Amino acid sequence: MAIDASVLVLNGPNLNMLGVREPQIYGSMTLDDLESMCQERAEQLGIQIDFRQSNHEGELVSWIQQARTEHDGIVINAGAYSHTSVAIMDALILSELPVVEVHLSNIYKREPIRHHSHISAVAKGMICGFGPYGYLLALDAIANILDRD
Template sequence: MSERPEILILNGPNLNMLGTREPEVYGAETLDDIEAMCAEHAAALDLSVDFRQSNFEGEMVTIIQQARDNAAGIIINAGAYTHTSVAIHDALRVAELPVIEVHLSNIHRREEFRHHSYISAVAEGIIVGLGSQGYTLALDAMARLLDRN
């Protein structure tokens, strides 16, 4: 692990389409914009980030498993896999790292199937509906969680 604790920020399917995908729901920022914002904010908190995105469930599981050895915590926006993936839930549990779940939109104001999250059961906290600011708030919360340990 580097001198600054590394936080894995993992994004799921279709988040690579931010900026063009339903901007009325997800905003106009791109995932690259969010990554730059996170890197800057993490540096101010004396953290580093490993910012990733995958459209593939198995790849996300592998990234989470690898984080066990080199990350201090995980911030995850699993996209649609939030509502369907027991495999991602299990990988997060096995990682034994603090987890913060983030969603750009308020999943509880959307379709009924989005109201259930398999991630929430293993997360220290959940941030929904605050757009890209949710990522910086998650970094703030992660910094506090790591200070407690």
């Protein structure tokens, strides 16, 4: 599959601490390692990715709003904001872009507060529990969605 598309890959709070933060849950891969892995898959898929991370909800909202005119789809791991941010959900709706949600851990095997995601309400689908490989699955999914559309 080779499509001409641009995908925003967004990472929320604390994902900049991958490799250090709770490696028993999140593994030893750093965010830079994850970005390299995603760039390689994007090349295989024939898509461009814009890989970003922020600990600030407002910055994530602004990037999603910009994506409306700059990108064709969004892959998002909003971290803890998945469970709390109506603002991010609203920005995703406003973007009118296809969204795939991804989480490194299986949110349903964790604390009950993590079992609900506002992002899932607007996403085409969600991938969780597969560690870094989940991002590759998410890129495959968004590429497939964009190729069909």
